Amino acid sequence: MRNASLVLGLVLATALTLGAFIAPPPAALAVQPDEVLADPMLESRARALSKHLRCLVCQNQSIDDSDAGLARDLRVLVRERLKAGDSDEEVLAFLVARYGDFVLLKPPVKPTTWLLWFGPFAIFAVAGLGIWAASRRKRPATAPAAPLSAAEQEKLDALLAQDEHPPSRPPSDPPQRPAS
Amino acid sequence: MIVEAGHFALILAFVFACIQIVVPLIGARRGDDALMDAGRMAALGQFAFILAAFLSLTHAFIVSDFSVAAVAANSHSAKPLLYKISGVWGNHEGSMVLWVLILALFGGAVAGLGNNLPPSLRARVLSVQGMIGAGFLAFILLTSNPFFRVNPAPVDGSGLNPILQDPGLAFHPPFLYLGYVGFSIAFSFAIAALIEGRVDAAWARWVRPWTLAAWCALTLGIALGSWWAYYELGWGGFWFWDPVENASFMPWLAGTALLHSAIVVEKRGALKSWTILLAILTFLLSLMGTFLVRSGVLTSVHAFANDPERGLFILGLLLVATVGGLGLYAMRAPTLKTGGLFAPISREGGLVLNNLLLGTGCATVLIGTLYPLVLDAFGGGKVSVGVPYFTLTFVPLMVPLLVVMGIGPLLAWKRGDLPGVLMRLRAAAMVTGIACLATILLNDGPAFAILGVTLAVWLIMGALTELADRIRLFRGPLSASLSRLIHLPRSAIAMTTAHAAMGITVLGITGSTAWQTERILIMSQGDTTEVAGYALTLEKVAQVPGPNYTAERATLQVAAGGRTITTLYPEKRRFTNPPQITTEAAIRTTLMADLYAVLGDRQEPGAGGQGKAGWTVRIYHNPLVPWIWIGTVIMVLGGLVSLTDRRHRVGAPARAQAPGRPRTA
Amino acid sequence: MIRVATYLPLAVAAILAVVFFWALSGDRDPSRVPSPFIDKPAPALDLAALDGGPRLTKAAFAGRVSILNVFASWCLPCLAEHPFLMALAKDGKAQVFGLNYKDKPEDAKAWLAEHGNPFTRIGTDRNGRAGIEWGVYGVPETFLIGPDGRIRHKVVGPITNDQLKQLRRMIGDLGK
Known part of the structure; x- marks a missing residue:
């Protein structure tokens, strides 16, 4: 028993550790063909809403991405309410009333x-x-230095481009000592 | 026997790490060259022994020695060789060994290649590296021993999670760790500089190649991970704002900011204190990522899989590094003298804005990732923070960043001439305007596509304008321009490349999110469906055996304009060890778009609601999606080009004079 | 000013450290979703009874302390908490109702015949819609409903020994 849970733990730990990107399980089975609404406008609203609703039994997925049973139920429910004429806000409010703010990904x-x-x-x-x-x-108290003339700028550019020279140090910079 | 030797090597590595902490530190304080040199030997020794341990663990995986608990729990004799090897880091224990191996590799590189560094600085850097190494070696030895034996040994192993049995696993974690762990060098340099109380242009030059190398690896690691997710998870997404992804994205954002602020330190002697802080924070964020991923505090459903003892240990290490690093910073930073005055409109000003936006972006990801946890801790209830949050907060912060990226590189140091720069960007602005108009006219997706395309084109054109300006393109003979191009510092070419590559990635992200088409349907044999101008016909679905799975493989003929152009073979694989089903998407890419097919469940007649038998099939058309990864790879190439720049080579300039004296220009 | 500012990162880190430590220690279950129904009137309920008797509706809760347990024959943890439900039914201080979630009636009947039936009435929720109405997101879940028809407590997951004690205490308080 202990061994079994250890092994299970290790497998899951692997999934977590490695899983920079594998935390969500394969989600290819999320939205099923029979769920899709005939009205493309309603369907696209349903998809958008689904992306804002958290699948409560999953790790960190929206119901649109999850193949969990509850996620499917919720997707169907969202579509039913939209068909019944609910606004997007009403659909969200319906679910928040039952599952709390936790259900909202936003x-x-x-x-x-x-x-x-x-x-x-x-x-x-x-x-x-x-x-x-x-x-x-x-900013220095005195007026800022006049902009460089074109010739000076060119010279400076050349110097910087070459960049063989270490950068100049403002004269005010005092000698630094190591702390030790 | 080999296993015990590996365990012993790990213990010896810990001993060497301890020597590496103490001896060079004393040497640096006393100015004793012999002691400081001993630190280098210790670092090389630590690396050698961890390598030995890693190889012995790899051996155990290859020969399927199931008397080793880590092998038994994560491997299986029927697994292909590649996945036996990549399985070494496909589990907690083994991946930690890889983690310390890379840490020791970087430490060894400083010891072996850092001949140009002042001995005292090098000694202190190695000592800090030793502390990190000793901490994590102790963690492995005390809580996560990969060489733990089980008796009796099981007949066969439990196997590796099939999702991990993919070339993605072979390459994604090592690069990710190279990045994460590589930032430890920046951390160690920052701590050493704080101990010495000295941060100057030379310091910035030394720290930059290491940061750049780590940044390249992390960029590649994240890109590989996202690509892996894209083709493995089966619905065409590439980024989910999952806490575990965010854990790797935060060090990337901080590291990118660090790369840019270090330039200001190097060229102008300004932003010293901030750069030190960034160097410390970047690595602390990497450590925090390690903690978040391995403690299970965020990925909660699997909380039981995580040993709280391990979480506590990493939290302890994180705490020591944080208190040590940030505490030292708090005490020492005010003593750092900052020079380099500059006007707000200047190259420095642009880089400060870059840091402000990247820093805020990083803080946003941090807030979004940890907010549910923090709110819960303070009794504020449970909330979920998902994709919509990051779209509304992080993305708006990146918009001005992309705008500034087009302008900043053209500004002069100290005091820039914004109207002049904007004049020089005329042509770029015109091209951007045309692209914007074209997108407005052609766009059939959401409005953000227009913004995305405009920003991306602006960025690419801005980068090219900067390069054209530098080589005086069209302002003299072409040959002169070419010769200028050849003699350009590599870092300048690198910047242009990386910035333009960012534009390509932005185009990829925009195109694939705005213009994706999706078809979800039940197909019977012989059915044809049309997606984005392609006609897909389901020829058959057949059972196909694999090395350690059986697959249902669909044959989808793809035709365009009446002509068959390719065949897609999406699969559903059924693994037995451990029992799990995975989907293998079939992807056909023309670099402009991907056609992406996934095979779902078999539908019995009547059960599907449409009274039709067949298979659920999902087909996606993802325009521009390959550009996301093409862009990141070019970005990394840019980083590598910069690494070959004379100034950034690891063996580049030494501090001109003995420490304690200012350098003369 | 700058001196103070340099301590800012340390201060932020300290707060995070406290949160992380809290997150690791104790038996915090991050996947637990608090019910928004606590101290609110129970939501709608109208289900056909498993045994074909009168329907299970909210009216059944009126005037007495009630427990509504969400269960299914396919749910392994339900088996673990089953003895506790039997005990609560035996106490007789609260009516114990069942909500049979996404189950085949014949499976549920066989399961109850084998392990004992603590429920005075069972509503069948074949499609899980009543479950959504009640904010159920897993099986088992147990609601405690006061005589006034308000939900007073919710147990997510199998009832443990400690939770049984707490439920008994609350049933006693509500029954007064």
């Missing part, structure tokens, strides 16, 4: 997910402002 925006939704843009804004502030602080 979490709703609410206080507990503010950090998730606005975090990336907040990081971008704060870091951007920080860089902007730092660059202003570092």
Whole structure:
């Protein structure tokens, strides 16, 4: 018994470890021909909705990608509700009422997910402002040096292109000592 | 016997790693050359013994020695030789041995090739490498011994998960690890620099080739993995934003940012502290990826398969590396003197923006991947974060990045002339505009296709403009331009190549997501269906034996314009050891698009809802999808070209003077 | 300012470390989905009875503490929790109902005949639609319903010893 679970564990561990990309099992059997709706508009809405709904019994798949029985039931249910005239929002609300927010692959925006939704843009804004502030602080008090003349620019380009020379060091840079 | 020798070699490698930690560190502090040299010997010794251990484990897999637990659990005597070998890293224990082997390979390379490095810096780098090596060797020896024997030995092994019995497994993990683990060198260089309190252009030059090599390997590893998923999983997807994929994508984003910020340190002496932080974070993200994948905290359904003890051990290692690395950074970074003033509109400014966007992108992937876990930990309930989230957050961040990628390389260092650069990009902008209009007119898919094509063309044209500018194309005799091209620094060619390749990949991603066609249907023998101008006829479905499976193989004739052009043979394979069914998609590629066929279940009459007997068949037409991987391969080639640049060769310039004195220009 | 900022990565790492440690320790089951029905009125239910008797509807829950157990003859873990359901039925403090999920009636009957029948009434859910209505995503699952018809607790997976104790305690509290 212990051995069996060890072996099973190892097989699964393998799937996980190696599986940078194999976490989802082969999903070729996901949407079945008999599920497909005749109305292409409804069908494409159903497909789009399915991609937003998590298969609850699977690892990390949408019901559109999964061949699990429950995923199939949910796909059929989504199509039935669409045929009955539900809007996309109503279909999602129907499932959220039964399975909670967990069923949505796109979490709703609410206080507990503010950090998730606005975090990336907040990081971008704060870091951007920080860089902007730092660059202003570092700007020399005197007027910036006049742009290089064309001849100077060419010379510099040549130097940089050649790049045999190590980069120049600003004169203000003091000698550095190793810490030890 | 060989197995015990392998185990012993692993123990000896651990001893060498410990020597590698202590001896060179003391040597560097005392300025004792002999002690510092001993560190090199220890690094080479560590590599040699891990190699011996790895080979002995490989031997056990090849000869199917089922008295070894790892072999019994993951191999089978009937498995083809290739998969017996790749099966060595097809399991937790063996893959960890590969992990430390690559780590020791990099350490050995620094020891053997780093003749240009100042001895004290090299000694400290090796010492840090030794710490990482010792940590993971201890992890293997204490929790994941691959040489553990079982008595009595089973008659045969349990076999390898059939999905892993694929050439993809042979190549994807080693490249992924080369990338992950290769970033350890950048980490070690950063720590050594913090200990020495010295970060300068020379440091940036030394660290860059290692980072570049690791980046190339990781790029290739991720691309191979995504390609493997594309042809193996059977529905034409290539990226799923799965936590395990994200675990490899985060170090890639951070490593890409590091490659670019190191240029600024090298050329201008600015961004030192940030670059050090990136070098540390890139490797920490790799370690975190290892933790996430092996602890099972995210891939939850299989939680029982993961030993919490192992998870704790890796978490401990991650913690030590984090506290050590980031703690040292927090203490030492403020003492790093930064030079190199620059205006916001300049090459440096462009690279800072690149870092800001890549850094935010990396943070976004991190937030999206860990948010369900963090929210649950703080009692905020359960949420799922899937593809739609990343489409709405990560993708918008990459749009400005692609725009800037077209402009940044043309800006001058220190102070750029944006109006002038935009003038030079006139032609590129015109071509982009035409491409945009053409897409608007021809597009029958979603609107984002227009944005994707426009950005990709802009990027490619921008990269080509930069190159044309450099060689003064059309502004003098062609021969002069050609001679300039030949004498261009390889790193410049590399940049153009890599940036343009990114454009190709973006086109591939756009085309395959926007314009995919899909047909799912039941086909009986002789049925014909049409997909994207191809007529596919199901000739037959036959039973075909394989080496360790039996397959149902469909024969699909593909005709276009009334002429048969090819035959596709999608398969459904039934493995017995372990019992599992896999689908083998059949793919016909014209580099412009893939025709992709998958065989599903047999349908009995009446059962399929349409009262029809036959087989479920899925056919996809994926336009431009090969460009995703063509682009990444070209990107990697660009990286390799850059590696051959004189300045980046591992044996390139030494610090001009003894440490402690500034270099003169 | 910059000095403080350099500690920021360490601070973020510290928070993540705490989360990871929490994730590893304890018996957290990340695949468990909390039910949105807790303390809410039970959803619709109207199923044909397995034995052909009166249909199983929400009305059956009125006025008494009830348990609704989702089970199937093909479900191995159901066998593991079966004795506990028998025990709960024997307690007599709550009515025990069954929801026979995606099962053939004859299989279910044979299974109950072999292992004992703890259920006062069983609804058959051949297509799993009632299961979806109740937010069922696996078998077995067990709902505890108060006399007011509100769902008070849900056990996902087989009932364990600890959960049996908890169920008994809650049944006692609800019955007061």
